Amino acid sequence: MVFDKKKHQAIIDQVEDYIAEHKDTVKQHHWREHYHYQAPVGWINDPHGLIQYQGKYHLFYQHHPFSGKWGTMHWGHAVSEDLIHWETLPEALAPSEEYDGWDGGGIFTGSAVNNDGVMTLFYTGCAQARQVQCMATSTDGINFEKYDGNPILSDPPEGINLHDFRDPKVWKHEGSWYMVTGVTDGVSDLINASNYETNGFGKVCLHKSDNLTDWEFVGYCVESMGELGTMLECPNIFKLGDKHVLMYSPMGMQQRQVVYLVGDLDYRTGKFHWSTMGSLDWGFDYYAPQVFDDENGRTLIQAWIGSWPFMPWCDGTYDTSELGWYGSITLAREVSLCHDGKLKFTPVQEVEKLRHSPKRHTELELNDGEKFAFEAGDNVHCEIIADIDLAASDCDSVVFEIRSKGEQKTLIELDLKKGELAFDRTQSGSRSALRRTCPLECASKDRANIRIFMDSISVEVFTDGGRTVMTNNIFSDEDSAGLYVYAKNGNVRIETLKTFGMKSVAE
Ligand code: FRU
Numbered sequence: 001m002v003f004d005k006k007k008h009q010a011i012i013d014q015v016e017d018y019i020a021e022h023k024d025t026v027k028q029h030h031w032r033e034h035y036h037y038q039a040p041v042g043w044i045n046d047p048h049g050l051i052q053y054q055g056k057y058h059l060f061y062q063h064h065p066f067s068g069k070w071g072t073m074h075w076g077h078a079v080s081e082d083l084i085h086w087e088t089l090p091e092a093l094a095p096s097e098e099y100d101g102w103d104g105g106g107i108f109t110g111s112a113v114n115n116d117g118v119m120t121l122f123y124t125g126c127a128q129a130r131q132v133q134c135m136a137t138s139t140d141g142i143n144f145e146k147y148d149g150n151p152i153l154s155d156p157p158e159g160i161n162l163h164d165f166r167d168p169k170v171w172k173h174e175g176s177w178y179m180v181t182g183v184t185d186g187v188s189d190l191i192n193a194s195n196y197e198t199n200g201f202g203k204v205c206l207h208k209s210d211n212l213t214d215w216e217f218v219g220y221c222v223e224s225m226g227e228l229g230t231m232l233e234c235p236n237i238f239k240l241g242d243k244h245v246l247m248y249s250p251m252g253m254q255q256r257q258v259v260y261l262v263g264d265l266d267y268r269t270g271k272f273h274w275s276t277m278g279s280l281d282w283g284f285d286y287y288a289p290q291v292f293d294d295e296n297g298r299t300l301i302q303a304w305i306g307s308w309p310f311m312p313w314c315d316g317t318y319d320t321s322e323l324g325w326y327g328s329i330t331l332a333r334e335v336s337l338c339h340d341g342k343l344k345f346t347p348v349q350e351v352e353k354l355r356h357s358p359k360r361h362t363e364l365e366l367n368d369g370e371k372f373a374f375e376a377g378d379n380v381h382c383e384i385i386a387d388i389d390l391a392a393s394d395c396d397s398v399v400f401e402i403r404s405k406g407e408q409k410t411l412i413e414l415d416l417k418k419g420e421l422a423f424d425r426t427q428s429g430s431r432s433a434l435r436r437t438c439p440l441e442c443a444s445k446d447r448a449n450i451r452i453f454m455d456s457i458s459v460e461v462f463t464d465g466g467r468t469v470m471t472n473n474i475f476s477d478e479d480s481a482g483l484y485v486y487a488k489n490g491n492v493r494i495e496t497l498k499t500f501g502m503k504s505v506a507e
Helices: 005-027 349-354
Strands: 042-053 056-064 074-080 086-093 107-115 118-127 130-138 160-173 176-188 196-209 216-223 231-240 243-251 259-265 272-279 287-293 299-305 333-337 343-347 355-366 382-389 397-405 408-415 420-424 435-439 447-454 458-463 468-473 482-488 492-502
Touching: 005 086, 042 074, 042 118, 042 287, 042 299, 056 086, 056 107, 056 299, 086 118, 086 130, 107 130, 118 160, 130 176, 160 196, 160 231, 196 231, 196 243, 216 231, 216 272, 231 287, 231 333, 243 272, 243 287, 243 333, 299 468, 343 458, 349 355, 355 482, 382 397, 397 447, 408 447, 408 458, 420 458, 420 468, 435 468, 482 492
Parallel strands: 042 107, 107 160, 130 160
Antiparallel strands: 042 056, 056 074, 074 086, 107 118, 118 130, 160 176, 176 196, 176 231, 196 216, 231 243, 243 259, 259 272, 287 299, 299 333, 333 343, 355 492, 382 447, 382 492, 397 408, 397 482, 408 420, 420 435, 447 458, 458 468
């Protein structure tokens, strides 16, 4: 399909006009984040196309500019020199074909590579009755041209449901290009688009190419009868040390929302032999992470802070939809492999640039139920770091109470007795008033550490040295700003409690 550059530009111009018209109104709300990236206007989900190109970090994301709800997808675009200060650029890709063309139904998630100096994007085009893989290029990192020969990959392997063939992640290995996509078995009808069936057997598919435009099927990395998910969205394969990691966002897996498997990839057969399974993050609002390697040799990961209506805790009405926007992007985290085959996640060091008003308490001894009130910047946009001496504590749990005022509060609890980390937003003021727990490793150890990043709505919690992470949104009143720590059923000794305010870098 020959690319109609003029038509594409005209749609991008419409998006830019809409953003210019609405961004000042959107900006004013107290729920707008201060240091997590958000599109100026509209709905966002998955970050993708993450790449460092000509020295700058590029972040693309699923964007529906025209409302605070999911709709026909575009690719929004922002750049940064330090992963902290983001500058929104013009929309990168818009659906510019007719509904029965290759991308008229939306431009879905994808990835970016640097092909001899040309920034090359891969995305899923939503055609009327199928999903196909497409390509676009840019030499300035701002203006993109869709490839005239799109789609570069239209047919999934035999037996795959044509509606579930998406999210191409491309990388180079020993001179060849490889692409993983998420797929599900099933039957489709190309004439009657709504007539298709899937049996929920989620798989990850591997293709290979020498030129980025002609792709051959290698094999399935993993195949499941639903136990790995009914659809394995946004798969990524990357190397850490001498191991490979396959991560993806499964539909239909209640306990895990973002899975990683650690093992070895056989490039010849495509098979991924794995021995360790983990969750990248246990929060309600962490989905579709993508990795990339930066020029400093770090493997970095960013994800969407938000969740889908099909998640059991989301009724499909989002707290900010009426305000014309929803969704943000996590802080960049560095991912590394621990000796036991598990992964750990560390916020990039650049986040320290945001800190101001440092405060420090040492050797805090709190008796059963004694609430210690503390300050962290404005108590809403802040970072909290605590080191707890469990050997010198005999409590059942340690609780951080945040965004507290009267009945409104959010509780982050290290439950040492049950061995759980709990995030309780039942009293936060959010529509989704739920509590989530996950295993806490340090419960059986002498020390515990916790690091909490709070922004206007997002809360990123790191514990167990970054091996246990939870990201959640809370929608509290602007003046709910009390911060406390206390112990339940016994005393606690907190070696150090450090806090910082966090500056706003919102555009
Ligand atoms: C994941 C996902 C992808 C898809 C995109 C659509 O959140 O469902 O599989 O490409 O979002 O916006």
